[in-house]
Amino acid sequence: MANQQLIISGVGGQGILFVTRLLAETAIRKGLAVMTSETHGMAQRGGVVISHLKVGDFASPLVRPGCADGLLALKAENLPLHRHFLRPAGWVVVNAPRAPEWTGETLHSLDADRLALELGNPQALNLLLLGFAVARLAPAAALFCSLDELVATIEHRLAAKGVLLAESLKALRLGIERGAA
Amino acid sequence: MSERMLLLGNDAMAHGLVENGCSVVASYPGTPASEILSGVAQWQARYQLPMHVEWAVNEKVALEIAYAASQAGLRAATAMKQVGLNVASDPLMSAAYLGVKGGFLVISADDPGPHSSQTEQDSRLTAMAAKVPVLDPDSPEHARRLTGLGLELSEAFEVPVMLRPTTRVCHANQDILPGAVHPAVRRADFVKDPQRWAATPVHRYRLHLALEEKLRKIAAWEPTAPQLLNPGSGGRRAVIAAGVAAAHAREIMQDLGLWEVLPLWQVVQPYPLHTAFIEQVLAAYDELLVLEETVGVIEMQLADRGRVRGKRSGFVPEVGELLPETVARLIADFAAVPGELSVTAPAGGGRRPTLCPGCPHRASFYAIKRAAPRGIYPSDIGCYTLGLNLGGVDTVLCMGAAVSQAAGFYHAYRLSGELPDIVATVGDSTFFHAGIPPLIDAVVQDARFVLVILDNSTTAMTGNQPTPASGCGAGGVPTAAVDMEALVAACGVKFCRVGQPGDLPAFIALMKEAVAFARTDGVAVVIARQPCVVDRSYRGARPTPRAVTVSDACNGCRYCIEQFECPALVYDEQRQRVVIDTLTCSDCGVCTAVCPRLAIEEIP
Ligand code: SF4
Ligand code: SF4
Numbered sequence: 130m131a132n133q134q135l136i137i138s139g140v141g142g143q144g145i146l147f148v149t150r151l152l153a154e155t156a157i158r159k160g161l162a163v164m165t166s167e168t169h170g171m172a173q174r175g176g177v178v179i180s181h182l183k184v185g186d187f188a189s190p191l192v193r194p195g196c197a198d199g200l201l202a203l204k205a206e207n208l209p210l211h212r213h214f215l216r217p218a219g220w221v222v223v224n225a226p227r228a229p230e231w232t233g234e235t236l237h238s239l240d241a242d243r244l245a246l247e248l249g250n251p252q253a254l255n256l257l258l259l260g261f262a263v264a265r266l267a268p269a270a271a272l273f274c275s276l277d278e279l280v281a282t283i284e285h286r287l288a289a290k291g292v293l294l295a296e297s298l299k300a301l302r303l304g305i306e307r308g309a310a
Numbered sequence: 311m312s313e314r315m316l317l318l319g320n321d322a323m324a325h326g327l328v329e330n331g332c333s334v335v336a337s338y339p340g341t342p343a344s345e346i347l348s349g350v351a352q353w354q355a356r357y358q359l360p361m362h363v364e365w366a367v368n369e370k371v372a373l374e375i376a377y378a379a380s381q382a383g384l385r386a387a388t389a390m391k392q393v394g395l396n397v398a399s400d401p402l403m404s405a406a407y408l409g410v411k412g413g414f415l416v417i418s419a420d421d422p423g424p425h426s427s428q429t430e431q432d433s434r435l436t437a438m439a440a441k442v443p444v445l446d447p448d449s450p451e452h453a454r455r456l457t458g459l460g461l462e463l464s465e466a467f468e469v470p471v472m473l474r475p476t477t478r479v480c481h482a483n484q485d486i487l488p489g490a491v492h493p494a495v496r497r498a499d500f501v502k503d504p505q506r507w508a509a510t511p512v513h514r515y516r517l518h519l520a521l522e523e524k525l526r527k528i529a530a531w532e533p534t535a536p537q538l539l540n541p542g543s544g545g546r547r548a549v550i551a552a553g554v555a556a557a558h559a560r561e562i563m564q565d566l567g568l569w570e571v572l573p574l575w576q577v578v579q580p581y582p583l584h585t586a587f588i589e590q591v592l593a594a595y596d597e598l599l600v601l602e603e604t605v606g607v608i609e610m611q612l613a614d615r616g617r618v619r620g621k622r623s624g625f626v627p628e629v630g631e632l633l634p635e636t637v638a639r640l641i642a643d644f645a646a647v648p649g650e651l652s653v654t655a656p657a658g659g660g661r662r663p664t665l666c667p668g669c670p671h672r673a674s675f676y677a678i679k680r681a682a683p684r685g686i687y688p689s690d691i692g693c694y695t696l697g698l699n700l701g702g703v704d705t706v707l708c709m710g711a712a713v714s715q716a717a718g719f720y721h722a723y724r725l726s727g728e729l730p731d732i733v734a735t736v737g738d739s740t741f742f743h744a745g746i747p748p749l750i751d752a753v754v755q756d757a758r759f760v761l762v763i764l765d766n767s768t769t770a771m772t773g774n775q776p777t778p779a780s781g782c783g784a785g786g787v788p789t790a791a792v793d794m795e796a797l798v799a800a801c802g803v804k805f806c807r808v809g810q811p812g813d814l815p816a817f818i819a820l821m822k823e824a825v826a827f828a829r830t831d832g833v834a835v836v837i838a839r840q841p842c843v844v845d846r847s848y849r850g851a852r853p854t855p856r857a858v859t860v861s862d863a864c865n866g867c868r869y870c871i872e873q874f875e876c877p878a879l880v881y882d883e884q885r886q887r888v889v890i891d892t893l894t895c896s897d898c899g900v901c902t903a904v905c906p907r908l909a910i911e912e913i914p
Contacts, residue, residue: 140661142894150483153316157485163316164449165483168425174696175877176663188560190449190482193634194653206661213653242893251893 132185133273134192138211139203141175144255149180151259155274155282156184166190179211184273199271201262203255205229220271222262224254237265239307253300260304276305317486319450319479323417324349326457331494332387334362334379336372338743339772340391341426342480343419347389351785357491363784365775368743369394373416374401380414381507382498385461389417392433397709399436402470406440407517408506409468412496413461420476422603422631428708430629432605437472438581441521443528444472446580448557450484459533467524476603478554525582534579536587540569546596548573549641552580552608555601558634559641568645583611599644603632619644665696667878668896670840671764673811675702676874676904678762681821682731688715692737693771694764699875710744712736717748717757731825732759738794739769739777746801752833753802760824760834765794766842774845798835805834812840812853814903843896856899857913860888864909874904
């Protein structure tokens with residue numbers, strides 16, 4: 130799968146930049162060109178954070194409205210804010226307690242907040258949702274990378290941080306499990 | 311280094327500096343430029359380079375330090391945001407006349423949008439006013455290459471060079487193949503030349519003539535000449551773009567099928583615009599579309615209003631970021647082709663930013679409002695600007711202005727015989743940056759107000775860089791530390807007390823004392839000292855965690871939410887009362903002292 134444009138959205142403190150980085154590094158490890166653009170500054174203080182990720186042959190760091198292949202929403206309340214970025218046949222993966230009412234693009238939802246609490250690791254909701262998303266999308270070839278490639282990036286990135294790596298992989302696996310179910 | 315890696319634009323420029331033998335780099339943090347210096351410190355450590363890398367006390371000081379290194383023949387750079395460039399503009403204007411020895415790069419990051427700034431000002435205009443050439447990168451990789459080219463240009467003409475990235479360059483990440491690092495081999499060698507380095511006005515006239523001559527030559531310097539990105543395209547119309555707008559245009563013109571038919575010129579050096587280029591495009595095309603952020607700097611130099619569509623002709627918006635969707639519409643209109651389906655973003659919405667749960671500033675603002683309920687609250691630039699939400703911030707102008715404005719309000723009211731309570735707030739880093747001279751002025755002029763220095767021991771807004779009181783510098787190297795209390799006392803302040811805002815009852819009492827002192831005796835300074843909740847580098851002791859819960863005594867009056875606004879205090883519509891969001895609560899325990907019904911309790 131070549132060119133792909135994604136929007137990752139949430140609020141400050143949820144680790145949007147970390148998720149974006151994992152995906153971007155996975156792209157580089159596959160030899161693909163990649164560009165990302167994120168909000169920094171005031172928005173990180175609990176405000177809305179949006180990150181644009183473009184894998185493949187691009188020049189501009191921003192995704193144009195109507196052009197995104199997918200939207201990963203770490204906060205359900207951001208769906209109406211960022212839906213306009215999607216192209217008509219795009220997909221949405223959202224962290225929400227119940228699947229929101231939806232018509233249009235393919236939507237997958239997961240209550241990642243609750244799962245993260247059950248894990249005893251509230252910070253891990255981003256990896257939970259990421260694992261879930263990749264498990265749902267990769268088999269349908271809707272994502273530029275596979276599960277194994279993503280896991281390899283995490284292992285590479287957190288290799289020196291034993292506990293964090295174990296916890297991250299645990300969260301990711303739980304997400305994958307839910308996604309495969 | 312021979313592996314492609316994901317680099318932030320700022321980090322890419324940092325690598326560009328070490329690749330090109332830069333020896334001295336100084337900066338003051340400001341979004342979107344902050345990660346340039348931390349990047350340099352990181353590369354310096356990684357490659358074991360003999361360099362001086364520092365967080366300076368403000369941008370003027372940073373520029374002057376780096377400039378002196380250039381005067382001594384070393385390659386040097388300074389980095390700041392556009393608003394910081396205002397602070398540094400005094401030495402910049404002069405350095406342009408005097409010129410440089412070692413390559414000297416002034417990186418000034420602009421923030422069209424603006425995403426995290428007081429203004430959308432265009433640093434390229436300052437470069438024009440200062441008469442220094444400016445380079446406008448379109449991506450992290452381009453910015454990395456232009457750091458090298460900028461240093462070369464600077465040395466070729468002995469002139470400071472500005473590199474002007476924007477937020478979309480600074481904070482974009484790109485896969486980059488960094489270049490080889492060339493450690494500096496030069497030794498500092500300052501050649502005395504008082505006629506030049508300490509020139510009096512008569513000599514400055516000569517230097518101005520020489521500068522104009524340099525600019526004429528720079529406007530013909532081949533390496534920075536505009537480039538036709540799609541040779542072979544023809545026609546009587548062309549697009550001229552610079553910076554990120556050029557990146558947007560490149561992609562959009564391909565998507566719209568215009569790549570083969572509409573010439574796209576990229577301007578790398580918006581000022582001075584190449585003279586031959588101006589003549590060439592005015593001769594070759596009937597109509598030009600100019601895309602640049604934020605002001606029409608290129609357009610101005612093309613100086614043919616009739617044929618140029620841009621900001622001044624009203625075709626391109628003069629305010630805000632040139633988003634790709636806007637660029638797509640402009641190009642489609644200009645080329646008279648159908649554009650893309652326009653999908654518009656929903657208006658407004660989303661959460662407003664707020665101080666973090668457990669942030670000590672929230673407690674400080676609450677105490678200020680309690681101690682001086684009808685007060686005037688001048689404030690300053692930093693996270694604590696968000697005290698706006700709490701009603702604890704009435705003015706925000708620029709770095710350090712809280713102190714001078716507090717004095718100004720006092721003098722204004724005194725003239726009409728009234729004396730309201732005035733409580734100003736300033737962060738620790740901002741105080742060191744620009745708060746000391748106005749504090750001295752206030753004491754000398756016998757102004758009366760309370761200044762609360764919100765000392766969270768870091769520059770939190772921009773990513774937790776150290777302050778002069780931290781005892782460490784860029785990259786965590788140990789430094790001497792300045793004693794803030796002694797400094798305040800030395801300014802002549804008679805009331806200077808330190809308190810911990812997290813201990814809310816005691817802090818409110820301290821604030822009341824300070825307000826009473828200021829009414830009769832002059833400036834009172836309260837140092838509200840408690841670490842930033844998100845500062846991972848903080849090594850000292852933090853307050854003991856105090857987990858809280860809300861009891862049945864809560865009647866849902868919402869006082870805590872409206873007056874204290876901790877995001878972890880959530881109104882539960884179903885139960886009509888407040889509950890704690892344990893996912894975000896930081897267990898600071900401060901809200902127990904806020905609820906008038908004592909419904910928020912510490913969990914024993
Ligand atoms: S916790 Fe106290 S202040 Fe907050 S809504 Fe309940 S009663 Fe009111
Ligand atoms: S203890 Fe209270 S004030 Fe502190 S973070 Fe939790 S809810 Fe907010």
